[in-house]
Structures are given as structure tokens and as C-alpha cells.
Amino acid sequence: MSTTRTFSTDRGELGSTVPVGAVAAADSVLSWTGGAVEGETLLDERVGSNASWSAVVSAGTVLTIVDVGGNQSADFLAFDAHDHAHRYSAPDTLVAQQNAYIRVGTVLRSNESLPLMTVVANEIDRHDTIGGACSKESNTLRYGHHVAYEHGCRENFLTEGAKHDLGARDLVSNINWFMNVPVEADGSLGIVDGMSAPGKRVALRAERDVLVIVSNCPQMNNPCNDFNPTPLRMVVSRPASAGTDEAAA
Numbered sequence: 692m693s694t695t696r697t698f699s700t701d702r703g704e705l706g707s708t709v710p711v712g713a714v715a716a717a718d719s720v721l722s723w724t725g726g727a728v729e730g731e732t733l734l735d736e737r738v739g740s741n742a743s744w745s746a747v748v749s750a751g752t753v754l755t756i757v758d759v760g761g762n763q764s765a766d767f768l769a770f771d772a773h774d775h776a777h778r779y780s781a782p783d784t785l786v787a788q789q790n791a792y793i794r795v796g797t798v799l800r801s802n803e804s805l806p807l808m809t810v811v812a813n814e815i816d817r818h819d820t821i822g823g824a825c826s827k828e829s830n831t832l833r834y835g836h837h838v839a840y841e842h843g844c845r846e847n848f849l850t851e852g853a854k855h856d857l858g859a860r861d862l863v864s865n866i867n868w869f870m871n872v873p874v875e876a877d878g879s880l881g882i883v884d885g886m887s888a889p890g891k892r893v894a895l896r897a898e899r900d901v902l903v904i905v906s907n908c909p910q911m912n913n914p915c916n917d918f919n920p921t922p923l924r925m926v927v928s929r930p931a932s933a934g935t936d937e938a939a940a
């Protein structure tokens with residue numbers, strides 16, 4: 692199933708060739724779980740297989756990302772909602788924590804090394820921010836021209852970013868939630884079978900108002916999605932214990 696979708700931006704009505712309506716395999720085990728923190732639910736949305744999603748997550752609230760089908764890479768970008776030039780930076784994040792993986796306590800830092808979000812709950816060992824996002828160009832290079840018709844995360848980012856007047860120049864190195872990219876003792880990297888499972892979650896507290904853009908990765912040429920792209924659930928909650936915003940480290 693493939694239809695064209697349109698959306699409104701400051702530049703008028705735009706169309707997208709990214710297909711909608713993809714579904715996971717019929718025998719997929721799906722667990723929709725829910726928000727990882729107690730509190731008022733402000734937003735609760737489902738992201739279909741292969742699709743994109745975005746929202747502004749207000750300072751002090753928590754975004755839970757649910758890996759509904761397990762081993763589904765949620766490719767992720769974050770921007771200061773009021774200044775899109777101030778955005779997620781993988782090197783600033785990794786250098787500040789002196790570790791290659793994203794786990795509980797990781798502060799997602801900006802290109803000015805300021806905190807955008809903090810990982811406050813996590814149900815798998817680690818997440819990746821080295822492996823980057825797939826695209827139809829890189830797929831063609833890695834897997835051959837017969838996959839040129841498949842859209843990738845870059846196309847999802849461009850589609851979703853256009854809703855916020857973001858373009859190709861705004862795409863930076865991303866986070867891959869639930870993707871397993873081990874760094875071996877000799878420094879080599881792999882994209883290997885995931886460690887996640889249906890219903891596993893990661894939760895992020897916004898340290899300022901943050902625009903989050905997610906590509907529910909459509910990749911079918913390596914094991915990052917277990918060769919079966921499945922849905923995600925996105926829940927934004929106001930934690931029950933949240934008073935005024937805490938100053939982040």
C-alpha cells in the first residue's frame with residue numbers, strides 16, 4: 692500500500708513520496724506497554740512501521756519511546772524548540788560522559804554542550820549514537836541499486852523536518868534507540884541483532900523545550916529492525932513528582 696501524503700508548512704502545501712500504510716508481519720509479537728513514569732499523560736501516539744513522527748516536548752516533561760515489536764531502531768534527532776540551530780550533538784554527548792553508549796543518566800547534549808534531554812529510565816542495556824541513519828543513497832551504495840526505491844531514515848527526517856522548516860542542512864548525526872552497535876575491544880563496530888524485546892522502553896526528560904524528530908527505521912537490508920519494521924509508541928508525561936524544572940548538570 693502506498694499513497695502520497697501532504698502537509699502544510701510556511702512554504703505552503705508539500706507532498707511526500709514516502710509511503711504510508713506499511714504494517715508489520717502478521718505474526719509479529721507486539722506489546723504496547725505505556726509511559727515509563729507516573730504522571731499525567733499529555734500525549735500518546737502510535738508511529739506506524741516505516742513512518743516518521745515529531746513533537747515538541749516541553750521542559751520538565753518526559754518522553755517515553757516504546758519498542759512495541761522489539762529490535763526496532765527509532766532514529767532520533769532533537770533540537771532546541773526555540774532555536775533550531777541549537778541541536779543534538781553526538782560528539783558533545785559522548786565526550787562529556789566519556790563513554791560510547793547511551794544509558795540511564797546520559798545527558799543528550801547540544802552543539803553548545805548544553806543539556807537537551809536526560810535518559811531517566813531504560814529497559815535495555817544500551818543505545819547507539821555512532822551508527823548513523825540509513826538513506827536511499829547509502830542503501831544503494833551498501834546493498835545495490837535494486838534497493839534504490841526503498842526510503843530510509845534520511846527521507847523520513849526530511850519529510851518530518853519539512854513540517855518544522857528544517858531541511859537537509861539541519862540533519863546531524865542521530866541517536867538510534869534500541870539499535871545494537873557494539874564497539875569491540877579493537878575499536879571495530881557492527882550493526883548486529885538487537886537486545887531489545889516487545890514493549891521495552893526508554894524515557895527522556897526534556898531539560899528545555901525540545902523538538903524531537905523520529906524516523907521509525909524502514910531498513911530491511913541489515914538486522915537493525917530484525918527484518919520486520921514494527922510500530923513505536925510515543926508517550927509524553929508530566930511526572931507526578933515534577934515541581935519546577937530541575938537544573939541539569
Ligand SMILES: [Zn+2]
Pocket residue numbers: 764766824825826843844845908909910
Ligand atoms: Zn534507518
